[in-house]
Amino acid sequence: MGLIKRALNWSQDGNYDYLSVNPTREEVAHYRVDPESDSDQSISKLAVVKDFDNITCLDFSETEMGLVGVGEKNGMVRIMNMIYGFSGEDNSQLRVRAKQQRAVNALGISANGMVAIGLDRNRHDSSLQVWDVNYQSTNSNIVNPSFSYCMNESVISLKFLNETTLITATTKLLKEVDLRAPNPCYQHPTRLCNDIKVNPFNHWQFTTYSDDGTLAIWDRRKLSHSSSSSDSLETQSLLCFDKLMGTGAASRRYANSCFRWSAVRSNEFTTLHGGQVIRRWRLGSFPISIADEKQSENSDFPCELDSLFISTVHDIKTTFDRVTTFDYIPRSNGCTNFICMRQSGTIYRMSLKGGMSRAVFNSDNNMLMTNNDLSEAAELRFAGTNDTVSTDKASTSLKNLSFEDLDVSDEEYQPEGPVSNGFGSDTEDSDSSSKESHEQDIEGHSLADEAYQVLLKPEKLLQNDISMIMKRRALLNYGLDPVKTVELIDSSKALQNNAYIRNTWRWLSIAKASVDDGTMVSGELDLGYEGILGIWNGLDGLSKQNRCREGAILTEKQLNRELEKIIKMRGKNKSRMGESKGLLTYTNSNKTVQRKLCMIISGWDLNPSDYEEKYRNLIKANHYEKAAGWAVFFGDVTKAIEILSSAKKERLRLIATAIAGYLAYKNQPGNNAWRQQCRRMSSDLDDPYLRVIFGFIADNDWWDILSESAISLRERLGVALRFLNDKDLTRFLERTACTVIENGELEGLILTGITPSGIKLLQSYVNKTSDVQTAALLSIYGCPRYFKSLQVDEWIGTYRAMLNSWELFTARAKFDVLRGKISRTSRNPAPQGARPRQLYIQCLKCNKNINNPVDPSISRSSTSGGIMKNFVANKKFGFNNASPSGNSHQKHSCPHCGTPFPRCAICLLPLGTSNLPIVINGGAVDPGADRGSTESLMESRRLKLNEWFSFCLSCNHGMHAGHAEEWFEKHYICPVPGCACHCNT
DSSP: OOEEEEETTOOSSSOEEEEEEOTTSOOEEEEEEOTTOOSGGGEEEEEEEOOOSSEEEEEEOSSSTTEEEEEETTSEEEEEESSSSOOSSGGGSEEEEOSSOOOEEEEEEOTTSEEEEEEOOOTTSEEEEEEEGGGOOTTOOBOOOSEEEEETOOEEEEEESSSSEEEEEESSEEEEEETTSSSOSEEEEOSOOEEEEEOTTOTTEEEEEOTTOOEEEEEHHHHHHHHTSSOOSOOOOSEEETTTTOTTOGGGGGGOOSEEEOSSSSSEEEEEETTTEEEEEEEEEEEHHHHOHHHHTOTTSOTTOEEEEEEEEEEEEOSSSOEEEEEEEEOTTOOEEEEEEETTSOEEEEEOOOOOSEEEEOTTOOEEEEOTTSSOEEEEOOSOOOOOOOOOOOOOOOSSOOGGGTTTTTTTOOOOHHHHTTOTTOSSOGGGHHHHTTOBOTTSOBTTSGGGTTOOOHHHHHHTSHHHHHHHHHHTTTTSSHHHHHHHHHHOSSSOOOHHHHHHHHHHHHHHHHHHTTTTBOSSBBOTTBOHHHHHTTHHHHTTSOOBOTTOOOOHHHHHHHHHHHHHHTOOOOOOTTOSTTOOOOOOOSOHHHHHHHHHHHTOOOOHHHHHHHHHHHHHTTOHHHHHHHHHHTTOHHHHHHHHHTOSOHHHHHHHHHHTHHHHHTTOOSOOHHHHHHHHHHHHOSSHHHHHHHHHHHHOOTHHHHTOTTSOHHHHHHHHHHHSOHHHHHHHHHHHHHHHHHHTOGGGHHHHBSSHHHHHHHHHHHHHHOOHHHHHHHHTTTTTTTOOOHHHHHHHHHHHHHHHHTTOHHHHHHHHHHHHHHHOOSSOOSOSSOOOOSOOOBOTTTOOBOSOOOOHHHHHSOSSSHHHHHHHHHHTTTOOOSOTTSOTHHHHBOTTTOOBOOBOTTTOOBTTOSSOSOOTTSOOOOTTSOOOSHHHHHHHHHHHHHTSEEEOTTTOOEEEHHHHHHHTTTOOSOSSTTOOOOTTO
16 A cells, blocks of 8 residues: 655745655655646656655655655665755664564654654564654664653554654554653553644644544544543544545555645645545634533533534546545645556656536526635526516506405406416527427437426526515515505516415405404504404403503403404494305304404305395406306305306206206105215315315315315315304314414414414415515515514514615615504504604704604604604604794704704705705795696605705815705815815716
8 A cells, every 4th residue: 555645844945845655665755746737747756765665654854855765664764865965875864763672563753853662562662653854864774762652552643743743553542742751641542543643724623533434533632631630441533534545555654544634724635435435524613602512501601612513425437447545636726636646656647627516596596606715605696686566557456455355356367377376478589499398318208208397497497496586576666555455466577476465455445444443443442454363262362462451451342342343343234144045154253253253354244235245246357267266255145046047058057957956855854866976076176166066065064174275275164154153163273273283374464463473374484485575565464553463573684684685765765654553553653663763953052952852742643644644744854843833043043942943054044944945946846736646745744855955074064965966066165265175076
């Protein structure tokens, strides 16, 4: 077995020097390698020394260039210089041996010329002998050691750590020896004693291996600590790899083990396996306090010690087989090359074909790839940079909606196939579709087969990733207004227009309208954005939420009274439950009020005229099956037969005939052929509404409808609320809530509401889709208004960071404003959880904010919220101009100390003056102008902005913003006489 070892610090010209021992262990060669060249010609042999008798070990001096020591099995050690004054003859070599001649197992040369040799066991002579080559007599070949250790032991390996310290291993003990002390610093029993190698990037770590090839990584700090303890057990290493070096590794110790610490990267080592695979092991670490809390409690234990683990492993196939040993060739660019020796003694170099070891995506889905061996990173731009998103004009009317309108236009909304999956038509270009349909793969399969239809171009796949979909949504102000969001989903083809997202925003828009008009708020209770489950469970469902007036404690009776108030405020002239003809409802309920309100929220509190209109709309949209299913949901099977009989399709008319048998057999108990056929059809039909119709008429059991997952959740809730008893309804709601929360079904928010349970649902949705945008925008309607959640804070922080990374600062600001606006309630007008202002103007005299403080009596005096809205609108930018009849000094002076505001350097009026009478160009604000049009409104906002404070940060002179803008359009110097400040530069 051969050996290759890099000689450090021998070359000053950028090349590297290597020492090698051929596989027959008879000669030592000196090579010089150009690291920047990948060819084998970059390896040049400079010198060769032959006629050795079975070389067992080799070492070199890092300070004395060319100084090499070679140990032989016959006990002889040769010291020579292979660069300076070398002739290859015996008179140029120093030959020495121990007094008791025996095999040399290990050899080490320190930086100051100390030579240590490790010998086999002898009872009359030490096995570790250290002598100074500078003072060795050339007249005798007998070593006169300066230091001797390890009597009656066999030293297997050793390594100098510095000029005075070395690590040595005997057959049973691992020791650290300080030449200044007569005894070892510590010694530990271990069977891992072969071939000590020190980590070049961490001098505390070194490796050894055992007779069976087990490799261990040690830390000298841990060994030193263990020596002072009373633990007599075998010392534990940082990492241990069973039989990593292969069986019989100890018999090959004279040829050195095939292990190398990386010379180019810390926390990496390599091993050779089978002569044809070089395996790279990369280490990770974490503080020992995490790994072992008991040890960390000991104050004497070094807190900086880390616990290691294997992070990655890469196998590299060698260029040629039968490789016996190797070493690193470091390069300036960080690439990893190896110099290898084959079993025949041939030397060659091997370059690694660098793959990417790590890849990350940024917020624009551009990929940043890096190789740990290189100092550069490559960026691949897959996603497009076009931020313009177009929408089609959609004629939708979503104004003045109520919960009864949840199903409006559901039948008209049919997301297009390519859009619904989020990838558009980007699988292939349409021009080449006909050509590609005839192409085949190498096995003869047509590329038009269904299995190939899902293949997408990588660029298109990344462009339609959820992060890019969220960016396109943000550009269109997605989620800032629920009504406009529904219209946006209906009109835009660039978004992931899934029906469940649209239905969720539709429910939220109706819930928000109910909150805005106050119909979900009573005197003591606020049920805004509450779900069906919370209302049905009463006080238990509303717990952990701030929905009652501050200081109020509700009982079940008081809660029912508040719920009745909310039902009355709905203002709907509906017939009472169970009074409508043909409407079978469950009337024997102890929770009539809760059931009534739940039906209102789900949109199923309908009278006969309402659902007759819905039948007509569905029939007009050619949805006869759904119309018939709804008739069954309302308990009117006769109407379902009538609807199917009016269909133009003969198949539906035949089905109506089969359903008509229900009228004849519904009162007959037992089983019959008609019921069996209905059950068979309930499982064979494709249409879910026809399936549930036949399932219901066969067994007259509403659970057949409730267990059909193809029916929407809102429709199943309507059936359950109308026909199930209290116990079954509770079981159905809780079971369904668990299902929608676990599956992350957004439509389940109608059941959970924007509540803590709804946050769990949104978390499952985010885990499934990574759509943190929708989760953040939905959750702010309930948090922190009714409850607080760390998950919501995390979503909001992530979404804000994404908007900032896309440089959509306007969208992020609108999102922050929306959060503050939604968090306000009539009882708490101050925004909760909103980001604080980033800019304040303080008085120069009292150092207080010039914003006039809010008068609590004013904010609490209004229950309708109108005064509060006007007040907040006027206070938004820090000025109190809401009342023109207010004290004039408060407009132009500090509201705290009365100090006048600075005057505008142009108009000489105090800053903060509203309705400026003049502008520079002589125009004036016309108070009688029409403010109804959009142009007039924009002009009014511009003039209001012109009144803002504007200061120069250099000269501190102030102006109205509008005056400053007009002045610096024509000037560069400050308008204050005598001031030469270039304020606009």
